[in-house]
Amino acid sequence: MKVIDVAVGVIKRANNIYISKRADSLHQGGKWEFPGGKCEVGESVEQALSRELKEEIGIEVVSQQEFLIIEHDYGDKKVRLNVHLVDDFNGEATQQEGQLAKWVAIGQLNQYEFPAANVDIIKLLQQEY
Secondary structure, eight states: EEEEEEEEEEEEEETTTEEEEEESSTTTTTTESSEEEEOOTTTHHHHHHHHHHHHOOOEEEEEEEEEEEEEOOSSEEEEEEEEEEEEESSSOOOOSSSSOEEEEGGGGGGGGGOGGHHHHHHHHHHHHH
16 A cells, blocks of 8 residues: 655644644544645655645745654555644644634643544654643
8 A cells, every 4th residue: 555645734833733623524534633735746745844834724834843754554544644843934824725723732632633643743742842
């Protein structure tokens, strides 16, 4: 099974993280997620994440740092999440694609249902911050 490379942005402002709810019709629909999307052919993770965050939430990434890489097999799909921390950006994060979105305190992320592949992101955030 092919592994899908995904660029994921943990958008951090003070002690809060920006999350959005996946559309019900999508894979893992109805669950909360960190914004991002598939890497296109010939595109670096950094390029993909900058493009996706501009399209999805209207921000311009000034800098990003690799946070962790997660490979997860959902059974019907395998993903490699290239997770980057973004705490330097221009603009105000607002959902551009009609999804519900909000800023959530790092300590409260456990109160939201995320896809299984995102659990390690939340654990690391809560350990580091």
